[in-house]
Amino acid sequence: MKRYGQLLRIKRDRIREYKDHHAHVWPEVLRTIHDCNIRNYSIFLHGYLLFAYFEYVGEDFPSDMARMAADPKTQEWWVIMKPMQEPVETRAEGEWWATMSEVFHCD
DSSP: OEEEEEEEEEOGGGHHHHHHHHTTOOHHHHHHHHHTTEEEEEEEEETTEEEEEEEEOSSOHHHHHHHHHHOHHHHHHHHHHGGGEEOOTTOOTTOSSEEOOOOOOOO
16 A cells, blocks of 8 residues: 655635535545545645545556546546646646655554
8 A cells, every 4th residue: 555645726716616526526436536446535625725645555556547537427527626726836747736755654
């Protein structure tokens, strides 16, 4: 299992809408997340920053993420979410959510 932290901004005028959507995530999207080996997935909000945490239990992260990106219902969800979000400038090329480096963990 590998832990991931990711960072993204939410547009100031879209916070309520974003929270409302995430209070009722579509079952198909949740199933795809699970089928792509993501567990213990949370998104936190601080000011205008979103912090996502999840655990990946698969063996081929790039392939699982490509499978998720190819899912039609997930694509529909992203069409709704993307206009509410602003990527951070420090993200790597090709990233929307900036992947963070883990510097400490304690079980």
